[in-house]
Amino acid sequence: MLEKMIFGRYIPGDSFIHRLDARAKLIFVFLFIAIVFIANSWITYGILFVFTFLIIRMSKIRLYFLINGLKPVVLLIIFTFLLHLIFTREGSVIFEWKFIKIYEEGLRQGIFISIRFFVLVILTSILTLTTTPISITDALEALLNPLKKWRLPVHELALMMSISLRFIPTLMDETDKIMKAQMARGSDMTSGSLKERMNAIVPLLIPLFVSAFKRAEDLATAMEVRGYKGGEGRTRYRKLEWATRDTVILLSLVVLAIILLYFRQ
Amino acid sequence: MKSEIISLQEVTFTYTEEDKNIRPALDNVSFTIHEGEWVAIVGHNGSGKSTLARLMNGLLFPQKGTVRIFGETLNEQNLWETRSQMGMVFQNPDNQFVGATVQDDVAFALENNGIPFEEMVERVQQSIEKVNMSNFVNSEPHHLSGGQKQRVAIAGAIALQPRILLLDEATSMLDPQGREEVLSIVRKLREETDLTVISITHDLEEALLADRIIMMNQGEKYAVGTPEEIFLRGQELVDLGLDLPFAMNVSRLLRDQGVELVAEHMSEEELVNDLWTSHFNK
Amino acid sequence: MDITLQQVSYAYAKNTPFEKRALFDVNLDIPSGSYQAIIGHTGSGKSTVLQHLNALLKPTEGSIKIGDVLVKADQKNKHLRKVRQKVGIVFQFPEHQLFDETVLKDIMFGPMNFGVPAEEAKSRAIELTRLLGLPEEVLEKSPFDLSGGQMRRVAIAGVLAMNPEVLVLDEPTAGLDPRGRKEIMDLFYRLHQEKGLTTVLVTHSMEDAARYADRIAIMHDGKCVLEGTPQEIFENEERLLDYRLELPQCVKFQKKVEQMMGKKLPTICLTEEKLAEELARLMKEEREV
Numbered sequence A: 001m002l003e004k005m006i007f008g009r010y011i012p013g014d015s016f017i018h019r020l021d022a023r024a025k026l027i028f029v030f031l032f033i034a035i036v037f038i039a040n041s042w043i044t045y046g047i048l049f050v051f052t053f054l055i056i057r058m059s060k061i062r063l064y065f066l067i068n069g070l071k072p073v074v075l076l077i078i079f080t081f082l083l084h085l086i087f088t089r090e091g092s093v094i095f096e097w098k099f100i101k102i103y104e105e106g107l108r109q110g111i112f113i114s115i116r117f118f119v120l121v122i123l124t125s126i127l128t129l130t131t132t133p134i135s136i137t138d139a140l141e142a143l144l145n146p147l148k149k150w151r152l153p154v155h156e157l158a159l160m161m162s163i164s165l166r167f168i169p170t171l172m173d174e175t176d177k178i179m180k181a182q183m184a185r186g187s188d189m190t191s192g193s194l195k196e197r198m199n200a201i202v203p204l205l206i207p208l209f210v211s212a213f214k215r216a217e218d219l220a221t222a223m224e225v226r227g228y229k230g231g232e233g234r235t236r237y238r239k240l241e242w243a244t245r246d247t248v249i250l251l252s253l254v255v256l257a258i259i260l261l262y263f264r265q
Numbered sequence B: 001m002k003s004e005i006i007s008l009q010e011v012t013f014t015y016t017e018e019d020k021n022i023r024p025a026l027d028n029v030s031f032t033i034h035e036g037e038w039v040a041i042v043g044h045n046g047s048g049k050s051t052l053a054r055l056m057n058g059l060l061f062p063q064k065g066t067v068r069i070f071g072e073t074l075n076e077q078n079l080w081e082t083r084s085q086m087g088m089v090f091q092n093p094d095n096q097f098v099g100a101t102v103q104d105d106v107a108f109a110l111e112n113n114g115i116p117f118e119e120m121v122e123r124v125q126q127s128i129e130k131v132n133m134s135n136f137v138n139s140e141p142h143h144l145s146g147g148q149k150q151r152v153a154i155a156g157a158i159a160l161q162p163r164i165l166l167l168d169e170a171t172s173m174l175d176p177q178g179r180e181e182v183l184s185i186v187r188k189l190r191e192e193t194d195l196t197v198i199s200i201t202h203d204l205e206e207a208l209l210a211d212r213i214i215m216m217n218q219g220e221k222y223a224v225g226t227p228e229e230i231f232l233r234g235q236e237l238v239d240l241g242l243d244l245p246f247a248m249n250v251s252r253l254l255r256d257q258g259v260e261l262v263a264e265h266m267s268e269e270e271l272v273n274d275l276w277t278s279h280f281n282k
Numbered sequence C: 001m002d003i004t005l006q007q008v009s010y011a012y013a014k015n016t017p018f019e020k021r022a023l024f025d026v027n028l029d030i031p032s033g034s035y036q037a038i039i040g041h042t043g044s045g046k047s048t049v050l051q052h053l054n055a056l057l058k059p060t061e062g063s064i065k066i067g068d069v070l071v072k073a074d075q076k077n078k079h080l081r082k083v084r085q086k087v088g089i090v091f092q093f094p095e096h097q098l099f100d101e102t103v104l105k106d107i108m109f110g111p112m113n114f115g116v117p118a119e120e121a122k123s124r125a126i127e128l129t130r131l132l133g134l135p136e137e138v139l140e141k142s143p144f145d146l147s148g149g150q151m152r153r154v155a156i157a158g159v160l161a162m163n164p165e166v167l168v169l170d171e172p173t174a175g176l177d178p179r180g181r182k183e184i185m186d187l188f189y190r191l192h193q194e195k196g197l198t199t200v201l202v203t204h205s206m207e208d209a210a211r212y213a214d215r216i217a218i219m220h221d222g223k224c225v226l227e228g229t230p231q232e233i234f235e236n237e238e239r240l241l242d243y244r245l246e247l248p249q250c251v252k253f254q255k256k257v258e259q260m261m262g263k264k265l266p267t268i269c270l271t272e273e274k275l276a277e278e279l280a281r282l283m284k285e286e287r288e289v
Helices: A022-036 A042-059 A063-087 A104-130 A133-150 A154-184 A194-199 A202-225 A244-263 B049-056 B079-084 B102-112 B117-130 B146-158 B176-192 B204-208 B227-231 B235-239 B246-256 B268-280 C046-052 C081-086 C103-113 C118-131 C136-140 C148-160 C178-195 C206-212 C230-234 C237-242 C249-261 C272-288
Strands: A093-097 A100-103 B004-013 B026-034 B038-042 B064-069 B086-089 B164-168 B196-201 B212-217 B220-225 C003-012 C020-030 C035-039 C061-066 C069-071 C087-090 C166-170 C198-203 C215-220 C223-228
Touching: A022 A104, A022 A133, A022 A244, A042 A104, A042 A244, A063 A100, A063 A104, A093 A104, A100 A104, A104 A133, A133 A154, A154 A202, A154 C087, B004 B049, B004 B196, B026 B049, B026 B064, B026 B196, B026 B220, B038 B049, B038 B204, B049 B064, B049 B164, B049 B196, B079 B086, B086 B146, B102 B117, B102 B146, B117 B146, B117 B176, B146 B164, B146 B176, B164 B176, B176 B196, B176 B204, B196 B204, B204 B227, B212 B227, B220 B227, B246 B268, B246 C249, B246 C272, B268 C249, B268 C272, C003 C046, C020 C046, C035 C046, C035 C206, C046 C166, C046 C198, C069 C081, C081 C087, C087 C148, C103 C118, C103 C136, C103 C148, C118 C136, C118 C148, C148 C178, C166 C178, C178 C198, C178 C206, C198 C206, C206 C230, C206 C249, C215 C230, C223 C230, C223 C237, C230 C237, C249 C272
Parallel strands: B038 B196, B038 B212, B086 B164, B164 B196, C020 C223, C035 C198, C035 C215, C087 C166, C166 C198
Antiparallel strands: A093 A100, B004 B026, B004 B064, B212 B220, C003 C020, C003 C061, C061 C069, C215 C223
């Protein structure tokens, strides 16, 4: 039972961001990562923050999911913040207690870095929240296609990705079933020493692997019978269609970059 | 007499050539299937029926004998062309579902055969309609029941408009509802087109739908005939590990209890009538 | 060992946006030594009920009493483990749980997890392979070298080796051919009778329920909508149709014959054998009249 996770964390929706071409979104995220480094002042970081906020609104994603997306990185953000706070020694001292001195620049850098992290994680989350994993795979395949000239097996990699993605929920269900079957036989993965718990993983992993191999074999047979003999001569059913809004969203990044450069100190 | 569409002639196949002590999976099997027929191949697990399926679409080649499809002996050269004319549905609903969604999966064989985009779109839509899955075009496989997944597999198999549909234990892993869904779709397809159906099964209901049954036992062809001819063999089938139709079972039990019947009946109606005329209408 | 479900409700993914109620206020009594069938379509909640029977799932509301252990929402896990030895579940396609190097080790896995000494576990394994009709050579083989049918028997042996007091079977005949189905169901029935093993059969097959069960519970949309002896359940054809269930074949046939004759047999016959017997007796009586 997929109790707590939706793989890829895709949430269906009809927002402007949802309807963007996956290629545009991928390019957007890559470019954004670079643009973030232009900011270096309260104003520029403020602009970044506002921009991100606008994107969040346009995606109509509920706060619950964004917060969940931040959870894994919260500790990292706090850790980095503290690092800067403690080790940057520039500017005037704003706080002192025993041997700990906090400098103005430290606080400033700490906050800036945190905003940078925050904004990057949120935007990448929005990518995966508004784009199906399969669209992301298609977009990657399309964007990497030119690399075929350099012998990169783009089609095969993309097909492998898309089949793997399709099987993730199925495999998760199976993991659940096997876990329950072994728990019903007294296997306990939640208690005992580390060694005991590791041993308890074996009865879970082996059946999963065996079944995965069988699946692979069956699938290969089915694919062959259905006429698959490699990428040559194949046509595509799933198409990505570039629309005006995709150009618009990339242009908005250009505008953002210009604004940031203008206000950069 | 309709023309031959598949023919096996003295086919012998063994998986373990090294070990002479293990009997061959198939031993000197010959039969002919005609265009437009529904033939069920039945037998216990290990009787060779699945091996037959693999020989029929070139996943395996026989050590002895020939396999002819559409009048030509199956070989490496005509293999892919033949496969595009033969749709196959396998036993495990998940392990043949390649696409991310229903429509993606149905399109798979079309993509492999280089069908142009516009034509693909039309064929995918039609095939999905034929199996009554139009409400699920964008559903992902883990949200579908076994019966639904198998129907999608059928849609994928018929998208290339093949002449033969090969069902390899396609209902074995399904619940009764799923089985019913699949079989009624196959029946419907046969009514609408001239599709030749070969159904490998140990399910009684499925076998009864066929025009002819080929019975396999221990790698050999045991018997061929209409469902009636086959099931009238009664006890032999039970000994070989197969089911008999309900009415036939009851007929035999009644006879064991000393009740005289005109015959062992295949259908419940016939049995009821027999009881009426022979015993209650005195 | 009795099992009692009292007003059990269950929701998956509680307190998340994906919360889904699976069981609503289910009450069910499974007395010690009985053979209970639970019937329902996919999605009816029968798998969820099944997972409660050995505390793999805990009710979100209500409680389930398994022997003398009471299981409720806030129960700590360590008390629940012993329940799993007493209530053995054979899941659907149990051969998927095999993992060990040899058949012997795999069968010994269950009992040894519950503290049974190796010698004892081994002798149980040997006895069970015999009981399940497997040749003794099988014990030293890898489970993955066996045929599908043999693998299933090994998996069943692995559950029986724990010496449970209750045996829960989830569609045990799925994927088997007719002979395989008959052998497995007869085996479980023998165990039920010879060892007094309380048996819970979760199934789609009305015929199996009719043939083997003392009581039948019907699940529909997460609720237990009907419960009773097979005769009681089968009296109610319309209600069964409401739940998209049909009478077992031999009951349907009995009704056809009764309609033809214009009179009823003394009881609802639950198997073809009984039906043939009753019809033969009736016809002898008719002749003597």
